[in-house]
Amino acid sequence: MIFIGPGPGSPTSKNDTGLIYDLLKEVSSDMTKYRKIPIFGVCLGFQAICHHLDSASNKNHNEIKYLAKPVHGQVASLKLINEEHPIFKDIILDDTELLGTRYHSIYYSARMDKETYDSHAEFKVDPIAVTNDDILMAASISNTSIMGVQYHLESCCSNHGLNVLCNYIEKHVVPYYLSKERHDYIGNICEYLKGEEECFELLSNKNEESDSGSGKKEFNVDVHSHYVHEKDLIGLHLNLISLFKKMFGGCLMLGSLVKQKHRGEFSIFGIPNDSSSYYYYDLTEESIYKDDWQNESTAALISNDCDRKSYYQFIEKEFQTWQNNINVSSENEAIFNSLPFTGGYLGILNYEMGDCVPKLAKYSNSIGAIFAKINQALVWDHFEDKFYFIDITQQKNNNNNNNNNNKNDWNKEMIETVLKEIKNNNEDQTSSKETLLKTKFPVSNIEKSDFETYSEQFSRCQEYLHKGDSYELCLTTQCKVTLSEKIDPFVLFSKLSNMNPAPFSSYMSFPKIDINLLSSSPERFIKWDQNLDNVELRPIKGTVSKKKDPKMTLEKATSILKTPKEFGENLMIVDLIRNDLYKLLQEVELKELMSVEEYETVYQLVSVIKGSKPKKGHHSGLTGLDILKSSSPPGSMTGAPKIKSVELLQEEIESLYVNERGIYSGVTGFYSLNKKGDWSVNIRCLFSNDNINWRLGAGGAITVLSDLDGEYEEMKIKLESALQIFE
Template structure:
């Protein structure tokens, strides 16, 4: 067994997976401040060696490294990676300095001297660098340089060292990255060297199931969902003859005064559109992080509150009695439709958020349990009505649709005011991001800014949505009109989909605006640059980490591919996790991976904290996710971007005007240009603002 020390990095579980697959060893992961030093002392005998992983910050800052310096007083084999490598060198008296040219997500050639740690690795091999600090020459007398890389100006940067008398090794590069080579060979060599050292010193590694169990209690994540699969599926369905679009059908429902929720796959790669039809009998769930231990419920005209341990355990317990085996052809036959805000995710320091600008608690989770819906297959043109209750309900819905109508929409929406982001403030925050990237606190920061729009109160949200879906059709378009908030989405980005076998994430990083002279090939050449590829690579590695935290098998089926949308070209990757042999399910992945990494940066924890300090305001629904979770345990959630949202109790609403918000932003890296990032942010913002033009 090996111990892996995690310094709150977003690549740690990629490293654990790499080591376990390469060596067959079990790897236990703990945070660098999770187990007190005196307690960790008693556990070291369980491990053949310790891997000190990467992380944000500086090895000289106590709060960044926790127990790591203490490990260099122990007689145990150690392998330090990035921050761990720098900590090893610092412990021996080396100077740690800022790089002149920071490398985050960059692939470089590494050359080594043939030491046993690097046995079987090409003399010159490619690996990914994520570091703004480096170990300066000359090395301490106790250390030997094993490998280096060469900067464009010819400067050599140390990439690997070992201690001359102790079993301590370190590499600056990231062997666990998707674009690194020979990572498996490196960790296998370390384990071999550790074994030889332990044998030479008669260092016995003991097996103590009780001690292991105590450690596991500190670090285990318990599965959320325990479905009762003995419940038979009673699904009523009917194929109805219609050529109407989802918007046309919803327009008819709107005219008839019928409540609906729409997930509208208005362009490729979406295949299905889902129209959920809530009723008074539908369970409605509201959760606010302002009252984190309470959930508000509505059903049959009654409202009440319940105490909860977490919104995720509550939702899983609620869904467990509804889950049935997958037998239908549909993506959704009933279950939850709704959204989660950015603040519902991990690492947001709620106590540091400013006072809310609403007369009631801001909703962070809004879900409704749907039992009747209209499903439209955009590939075949087929439309179905389904019900979990009775065939009579299907007949009632069909009768409702048997009225001739044609969807109409305004050409544009009138706005009383549009308050766009302040450029000077944005550039100031951009510069602060650059300082934090260079100091090692983050590799990438998704800096965002809100735009406020005043829309006449007499314009119904449905009328706004109809214009939006015409002006900016998207694969993850959505219309949610709840009692306290409204979301109108034209998102191009899937966050997470799942069924019982696999889950899939499709992060987007890298955007080029479509113009008359912007061809696919030209966009491809712009997006295939170190800056854009580095942004996407970092998020791919982050998502792999999020999945590997719970799953053993993760695959990247598309890596940094250019996709075309109605208004932009974007750089997209596809990452899949596999549930076979795992006790976890999709809801575990969702609960552990929010907020979306593409909207935070990496490492996620430190990046979320930094962005909160810079942006000051709640992001709210922007940067959250919306979608569905069907009772057949398949789900699809998109990132809430290219979207408008409105809180009905917002204090800035007036009798005549409602405040709506649009968020926009982009990933800031050390290669980012301030004017370029400002323009990219405006491109994303304009994809929604075009409804006012």
């Protein structure tokens, strides 16, 4: 079976259709010879089949036309013209409608033009289904095994898609493969199917790994737990960061500053010590560096002349070497497996670290990724009211008893210090917050994207959307805040946390290389468990402001967010993510479709997609980092389809104002030694390379239903979530 489609692009363009163009040209040259080969087209593939193989159409007539209003991410009720067609027969067993999700601005019109169409031709388009306004949605080529659908039958909002494919396979594919003459049918068509097969290459080679079950382990993992009762969730987070900065010279924090099930359950404090280090990737130099956290030495070059994939491979190899050499005692094993983080890597990935993002010749900030090696951490379970102290120490041949005693003393000291901090925090909950909210920072300039530039970018988006080059483009802008003097990033983060607490907040400060990320993100990108039995993504699309309408309620926000525009925005990203996961996982399930969630300053439309079970064969060694790399950048920050949308945004649209996105719309999270991971999208955030110039990004999905003024206003609302700390 040859499956072609879906798009984007035009069926008349060889640049858009590639080998499909050559394939169908060959088939059309001898339809009698190739008519039994099962070819099924979707969307662009369907249009291409009709355009190249419909011998009844008048080729002087322009049968490929543009819709008056493109339809992207909209669900249509379909009418069956031929209810007895074997592919669609008996698929609707009750009174439900046949529904199809449409993603197209181009359609095939010749079959509906009675004046120029020869209905007696041997190989003609036979309509099967149309929309209420008679746009062709499904058809076959008469006297062949070739057919297709204009709508996306794989979309989560299309129904009976599996039945259609199963019927097609039963009617055309199985008989073809059982036929003795099938090799005669295929003819020269094999030449067009040759080429480089798309194959996902794993980051690690399991054959090269050391045996994790043999030999003496080099590292011990120790876990201590203690109950806590805090009265000020945000205040204690900030006080603990401050405490660890004083004691150890730094702290990395991934925090749930809003206590919520499924998206605000844990906070993680990575505590650097004299053995802590981090690996970063320089995009311009294409080099990997290692830097120590506490000493004054310069960064060491690990590898040069290596691409982005090489960095991921390096991190995966380092992780597996470390993970294979840890020893977890039987008394700690249950806790080790249950916690989200048990030591490992805390990291930042720029937007430009995504596979499909075109490489630039030069970057304003070259550091594209940082993974910090954390062997001491505090994990806070907000629902169990427990602190877990994680300590990974290297075993020594001599003085083991002394080493263990020192380790236990360290944990005892830490517990006592943290408990004292909790007590102090609970006794003074309000004064520090009031002081923070009144703090004014020395702002010398705020540079925002002006309306004229945004309008030009919006117009370009609409041009590409109407041409069919994309269905949705996530247009982003950046604001630059310049301070007159350096301010400790922690002070900025403290105010941000109080003004916009979020379930996926991040404090990531690397003073030696001048990288600072302060995030109050509401959006999880991806989370995975130990065996990849539960891989979850939670894309956000659709925003309603609370501040703009103080009387806004959840009910009112829900009615606004369930309009065709907002529905289409979210649906397109959901379908994109499902496609990303299906490349690597056997099972993908839509758990929630467009639920409305409430945050500090906005209501947002959220969906939940879960995947499980790595595919067999060459995916048997799949890891969480493989899925993270393959899925980046987040679909909610690109648009759909991802590859083409990313190219258009970077090369034709956003380049009007900024060179690259950088940390904004990348991801931040952890890769734990128990093989778990959790990453959030870098939105509602600030980032800086010098503690003087701070950048803030904001944007939104542009579709053909978007309104310029409305999108510009939504962008400003999102920007204000973080920008408000400077006002």
